Amino acid sequence: MARFICIFSLGFCVLLSAPIFAESATEAADKGSVQIKDTSAGARLYVMHKCYECHRAQKHHIGPSWQAISQRYSKEEDKARLVARLSVKVIEGGYGNWGTLPMNSNPGVSPEDASTLVEWVLETN
Ligand code: HEC
Numbered sequence: 001m002a003r004f005i006c007i008f009s010l011g012f013c014v015l016l017s018a019p020i021f022a023e024s025a026t027e028a029a030d031k032g033s034v035q036i037k038d039t040s041a042g043a044r045l046y047v048m049h050k051c052y053e054c055h056r057a058q059k060h061h062i063g064p065s066w067q068a069i070s071q072r073y074s075k076e077e078d079k080a081r082l083v084a085r086l087s088v089k090v091i092e093g094g095y096g097n098w099g100t101l102p103m104n105s106n107p108g109v110s111p112e113d114a115s116t117l118v119e120w121v122l123e124t125n
Helices: 002-037 041-048 066-072 079-092 111-122
Strands: none
Touching (some): 041 111
């Protein structure tokens, strides 16, 4: 009987944790695909600075997707000014362009790395 309860509860536990495993596997794949398919400096910085906690390439996830950002600013003529403006936002954070949720500041990102990241984001289509 004790053995039955033991096996039963173990099975229940596995059943309960399955969705959690599934979720983290998807997350890993999302991060992993960036690491494996895209070896550019932008992709490396994206992983290093954990931008994936709020951003994905194609789907909204807390913050806007790279695709949505790239599309919104695709008509901007002065690319250098755009990159400078968005780079400041990456470092200092801010809100109001995509809703009410603010982006936190990322003081660990250097101005050079912020530009590399923004240029990489703007290339997403
Ligand atoms: C804690 C969540 C979070 C993290 C981490 C985060 N962002 Fe954001 N990001 C947001 C949110 C929310 C917005 C939308 C802000 C707004 O409405 O203006 C945003 C907006 C942006 C924008 C568009 C800004 C605009 O004004 O259109 C860029 C570019 C961006 N993020 C890049 C990055 C990069 C690069 C990183 C990694 C260094 C990063 N984000 C990390 C939440 C985050």
